[in-house]
Every structure is written in C-alpha cells, then in structure tokens.
Amino acid sequence: LAKTTQPISMDSYEGQEVNITCSHNNIATNDYITWYQQFPSQGPRFIIQGYKTKVTNEVASLFIPADRKSSTLSLPRVSLSDTAVYYCLVGTFRGANNLFFGTGTRLTVIP
Amino acid sequence: NAGVTQTPKFQVLKTGQSMTLQCAQDMNHNSMYWYRQDPGMGLRLIYYSASEGTTDKGEVPNGYNVSRLNKREFSLRLESAAPSQTSVYFCASSERTGVLAGGFFEQYFGPGTRLTVT
Numbered sequence: 001l002a003k004t005t006q007p008i009s010m011d012s013y014e015g016q017e018v019n020i021t022c023s024h025n026n027i028a029t030n031d032y033i034t035w036y037q038q039f040p041s042q043g044p045r046f047i048i049q050g051y052k053t054k055v056t057n058e059v060a061s062l063f064i065p066a067d068r069k070s071s072t073l074s075l076p077r078v079s080l081s082d083t084a085v086y087y088c089l090v091g092t093f094r095g096a097n098n099l100f101f102g103t104g105t106r107l108t109v110i111p
Numbered sequence: 112n113a114g115v116t117q118t119p120k121f122q123v124l125k126t127g128q129s130m131t132l133q134c135a136q137d138m139n140h141n142s143m144y145w146y147r148q149d150p151g152m153g154l155r156l157i158y159y160s161a162s163e164g165t166t167d168k169g170e171v172p173n174g175y176n177v178s179r180l181n182k183r184e185f186s187l188r189l190e191s192a193a194p195s196q197t198s199v200y201f202c203a204s205s206e207r208t209g210v211l212a213g214g215f216f217e218q219y220f221g222p223g224t225r226l227t228v229t
Contacts, residue, residue, distance in 0.1 A: 043115075043201045043220025044154065087153060101146075101153035 004088045009106040018075045020105050022088030025069050033064060033071045034089045038104070044087060048073070075107075083109045113137055115221035117202050123227045124192040132187040132224050134202030141207040143185035144169075144218065145177060147198040154201065160185055161208045192228045200224045 005023040012018045024033070032051050036044035048055055050062045050071070061074040075082055085104040118133045136143065141162045146154040146169075156169030160179040174196060176188045185204075189196060201223045205216040 041223070043203065043223055044218075045220065046217040049217075101155070103151070103153045 004090055004102045006086075006088055006102060006105045008103065009108070011108045011110055012078055013110050014079055015077050018078050018082075018107060020073045020075075020086055020088075020107065021070055022073070022090075023070045024088070024090045027068050027090055031068075031090050033062065033068075035060070035062065035073050036087045036089065036101070038085045038087065040084075044101075047086075078107075078109045080109050080111060083107060115202055115204055115219050117200075117221040117224050119224060120222070121225050123229065124189075125229055126193060128192050128228075129188065129190050130192065130226075131189075132200055132202075132226075133184070134186065134221060135184045136202075136204040136219070137183065138204060138206075138219065139182070140204040140219075141182070142205045142216070143179065144203040144205075145175070145185070145187045146201045146203065147171065147196075148201060148223075149198050157187065157200075159208070189226075192226075194228045196226065197228045198226060200226060 032049055034049040035047045037047050038044040048057055048060050048062045050064055052064050052068060055062045063072045073086060085106050087101050087104040089101060115136045122130060124130055144159040145157040147157055148154045155171045157171055157175050158166055158169055158177040160166045163179055163182045166177050166179055178186045180186060202221045203218040205218045207216055
C-alpha cells in the first residue's frame with residue numbers, strides 16, 4: 001500500500017500559480033497518481049490523474065518525474081474559489097485497501 | 112442528473128441506537144463506496160461494492176454493515192451506534208473498480224451525511 005505525504009497547508013495570493021507536491025516513495029509499478037479536491041461541506045471531486053511525465057487538463061497539470069516517487073499538482077492562476085483541501089492518492093485499486101486518502105493539503109487563497 | 116444523493120443530511124443518535132444511511136446514484140455505475148471522514152482527517156473507506164450483488168470490506172469496516180440493494184442503491188447500517196462513529200459519511204460511485212488504460216475510474220461523491228452519536 002503506497003501511502004502519501006503532502007504539506008498540511010499552503011497559502012497563496014490570487015492570480016499566482018500554486019504547486020502542491022506529494023511524496024510516494026513506495027509507489028508500485030502499476031500504481032496511478034490521482035488528485036481530488038474537496039470544498040468545505042462537500043464530497044471530494046476528481047481533478048486529474050496520471051502515470052508518468054506530464055498530464056494537463058482544463059483545471060490543472062500533473063508533473064511526475066521519471067522515478068515516480070513524487071508528483072506535483074500545479075494550479076495556474078488560482079482564485080478565491082480554489083480554496084479547498086487537495087488529496088493525492090496512489091494505488092491500483094486491486095482491492096479496497098489500495099485506495100487511500102491521506103489528510104490532504106489545505107490550500108487557502110488570499111485576496 | 113442528480114449524480115449521487117444521500118439521505119439524511121444530518122442525524123443525531125444516542126449510543127446504542129441503530130440507523131441506515133441511504134445512497135443512490137443515477138449514473139448507471141457498477142461500483143459504489145462508503146467512506147467516513149473525521150474532523151480534520153482524510154477519508155477512510157468503510158465498505159465498497161464492485162458490482163451489484165457483491166460487497167467487500169475497506170479499511171474501517173467494524174461496526175458497520177452494508178447492502179447493495181440494486182445497481183442504484185447502496186446502504187450503510189450502524190447496528191449499535193457508538194460515539195466513535197461520529198463522523199461525516201460520504202457515498203461515492205464509479206463506472207467500475209479497477210484500472211483502465213488511463214488510470215482509476217473516477218469516483219463521484221455525494222454531499223455527505225453528518226452523524227453525531229451522543
């Protein structure tokens with residue numbers, strides 16, 4: 001089971017690019033890296049997923065180095081509405097215990 | 112499309128009481144999940160159902176039972192509530208479990224049920 005380590009919290013000003021790094025030293029060959037976002041009083045929402053190199057969608061980019069022991073979620077030009085908790089998940093979901101949400105990173109965007 | 116719905120939104124129980132949390136999805140998903148989230152913590156998987164007719168334990172199944180009533184509905188039952196079960200409970204669904212070429216199947220979460228056991 002590949003557990004993850006993320007910063008507990010981060011602050012950023014509006015309009016800045018935010019990078020949240022996740023460490024997953026025990027990542028297995030078949031593991032994917034997935035990021036979810038959770039607003040207060042809501043369930044998590046899928047943001048992005050990747051296996052290696054770089055993945056980009058309309059919301060974020062995910063950078064994964066060659067050794068895959070870490071990954072970085074990049075949010076371009078954040079706004080106040082990006083204030084949320086961001087979770088990094090690593091696993092293959094072969095079994096229930098392979099999907100693990102850690103404590104996440106609480107991002108606060110400041111005006 | 113309502114997505115994933117959960118009832119009730121809030122509930123207060125006394126120790127020893129029982130209750131069932133209801134979850135339904137209208138996305139024709141095969142897989143459904145129950146998580147709990149304690150204050151300031153991440154989500155922990157209680158049970159999941161890979162497909163209609165099957166259920167499996169997650170990380171923290173003790174004190175809970177589940178029923179996959181049909182493809183749409185997945186309920187979570189607390190037979191004898193304890194204060195340690197005070198939490199927010201989230202139901203989620205996905206097209207299926209496992210991995211496709213692009214990774215995990217995305218999970219869609221409901222709004223949660225806030226449960227307090229006194």
